[in-house]
Amino acid sequence: MQPVRWGILSTAKIGRTKVVPGMMKSSLCDIVAVSSRNEASAREMAGELGIRKAYGSYEALLADPDIEAIYNPLPNHLHVPMTLAAAAAGKHVLCEKPIAITSAEAEKLKEASSQVLIGEAFMVRHHPQWQHVRNLIRGDEIGELRALQVAFSYFNVDPLNIRNKADIGGGGLLDIGCYAVVAGRYFFDAEPLRVIALVDRDPAFGTDRMASALMDFGAGRQLTFTVSTQTVPFQRLQALGTRGRIEIEIPFNAPADKPVRIFVDDGTVHGGGSARATEFRMVDQYQLQGEAFSRAVRGAEPLAYGLDDAIQNLRILDALRRSEASAAWEAI
Numbered sequence: 632m633q634p635v636r637w638g639i640l641s642t643a644k645i646g647r648t649k650v651v652p653g654m655m656k657s658s659l660c661d662i663v664a665v666s667s668r669n670e671a672s673a674r675e676m677a678g679e680l681g682i683r684k685a686y687g688s689y690e691a692l693l694a695d696p697d698i699e700a701i702y703n704p705l706p707n708h709l710h711v712p713m714t715l716a717a718a719a720a721g722k723h724v725l726c727e728k729p730i731a732i733t734s735a736e737a738e739k740l741k742e743a744s745s746q747v748l749i750g751e752a753f754m755v756r757h758h759p760q761w762q763h764v765r766n767l768i769r770g771d772e773i774g775e776l777r778a779l780q781v782a783f784s785y786f787n788v789d790p791l792n793i794r795n796k797a798d799i800g801g802g803g804l805l806d807i808g809c810y811a812v813v814a815g816r817y818f819f820d821a822e823p824l825r826v827i828a829l830v831d832r833d834p835a836f837g838t839d840r841m842a843s844a845l846m847d848f849g850a851g852r853q854l855t856f857t858v859s860t861q862t863v864p865f866q867r868l869q870a871l872g873t874r875g876r877i878e879i880e881i882p883f884n885a886p887a888d889k890p891v892r893i894f895v896d897d898g899t900v901h902g903g904g905s906a907r908a909t910e911f912r913m914v915d916q917y918q919l920q921g922e923a924f925s926r927a928v929r930g931a932e933p934l935a936y937g938l939d940d941a942i943q944n945l946r947i948l949d950a951l952r953r954s955e956a957s958a959a960w961e962a963i
Contacts, residue, residue, distance in 0.1 A: 634661040635925040638698035638722070640689055640713055642667045642676045645727065646704040650752070651680060653887065653917025654702075659925040660918075666692035689713060693720040700928055702752075702921075703727060706793045707800025711736050718743035725924045727752045729809050730938070732800040734945035737938070744938040748927055751941040753813050757919035758885055760893055760911050764870065764877055765818055772895065773872030779818055780869040781811040781856035783883060794860060795836045802838035803860045804830075804948055810883050811844075811856035812947045818870055819848045823947060825962050828954040833861070844951055847960075878906070887915035 637660055639646055654660040662682050667673040670687025677685040686692045693701070693716055700723040703713055711731045714724045718740075730751045731737035740749055755761055768776050785807075787794055794801045816822060823846040831841040840861040846854040868882040878894040885891045890913055896906035927934040950961040 632659060632926070632929050632931060634659050635723075635928045636661045636663045636697055636699045637921075638663055638692045638695060638701050639665040639676075639682075640692065640701055640703045640717070641665075641705050642672045643704040643727075646702060647676055647680070650702060650704065650754075650917045650921070651682075653915040654921035655680065656915055656918045657922050657925075660921045663698055664692055664695060689716070693717055693722065698722060700725065700748075700924065704752075706796075707732050707805060708798075711739055714740060714749060715743055718747045718749065721747065723748040723924075723928050725750050725752050725921075728941075729800075729805050729945060729948065730941040731945060732805065734942050734949050737942045737945050740938055748924070748934055749938050749941075750924055750927075750934055750936060751938075751944070752920060753810075753936065754916040754920040755810065755813070755883055755885075756817060756936065757923055758891075758911075758916040759914060760879060760885065760891055761817065761882075763909070763911070764879060764893060765820070767877060767895065768818060768870065768872070769820070773870065773875030773877055775873045776819060776870055777852060777873060778869075778871040779815055779854040780871070781814055781854070781867075781882075782858075783807045783810060783856070783866045784859040784862045785864045786862060787860050790836070795833070795838055797837035801836070802840075803858045804839050804842050804951060806860065807883075808842055808844070808856070808858045808951070809944060809948060811854070811858060812846075812944055814868060814882070815846055815848065815854035816944070816947075819852055819854070821848050821852070822943065823847060823854070823963055824849050825960045826947065826950050826954055827960045828951040830955040839955075842951070842955075844954075846947075876906075878903075885916055887913065887917070889913060 664684035666686035673685035701717040703726040828844040843857040868879040870877040894906040899905040954961040
């Protein structure tokens with residue numbers, strides 16, 4: 632398979648330090664160019680990573696006929712406008728999550744998605760640990776899955792950081808709450824029927840700095856999560872079944888340079904004493920994500936999670952934000 636020729640929209644940290652280096656490990660991804668509104672920044676990233684071309688505007692990169700696909704890690708409010716611009720230039724787009732700020736905004740991408748591939752960059756679904764856990768659940772390893780518990784947090788009070796700017800889509804729900812929603816849909820293999828949320832907002836930033844939620848997947852299945860942008864860095868996922876429990880130790884930011892572990896526990900010894908560990912070899916989930924999208928561009932396999940999936944995730948996040956205002960259950 633010929634590698635797909637990629638262009639990178641912006642020098643955002645997630646792209647510079649995680650996604651692009653991961654993609655550059657793969658023979659299926661050829662990183663041709665990077666762009667920034669500041670040409671010096673683009674040249675710096677190009678020199679640092681060995682990228683051939685650097686552009687001083689997003690428009691110049693989109694006009695490059697050598698580029699087939701775009702990775703869009705811009706701030707949330709620019710996801711839809713620049714994805715539409717890339718699609719209009721005939722480029723396929725892998726856009727950072729969330730693909731939009733609201734589901735209504737994401738709907739604007741539907742027409743474009745009939746002409747090019749548009750996908751949301753949830754790298755976690757490409758990691759073998761997630762796929763293995765879902766196979767264990769489907770294989771009745773822990774009995775019937777009844778409850779998922781997710782915690783995800785970091786500490787960031789920088790007023791200049793985009794995650795602390797409410798007017799451009801900052802806040803914990805969009806930044807990391809989206810992972811909890813994806814986890815519920817992925818491991819239950821179902822969609823929630825209703826949600827209720829409790830949200831605490833930063834008085835200066837106006838962003839949600841702490842959010843907890845309960846999501847009802849029907850048939851007695853529940854997801855609870857807490858995400859925070861202003862508590863100690865931590866993440867964990869627990870899947871509780873009728874006969875056992877699965878814990879993912881590092882569910883979201885799985886490192887590329889060391890193995891990760893899950894634990895399967897039948898509960899016979901308190902404190903996790905009966906848990907059995909499974910270790911996964913070192914992989915780069917960003918590399919796997921880039922390879923999957925590249926194969927879809929070449930027609931070697933379908934895009935597993937397209938625009939409809941991204942819109943559904945945002946519908947759930949919309950309902951959580953409605954629940955903050957109503958202090959009541961909200962239907963999806």
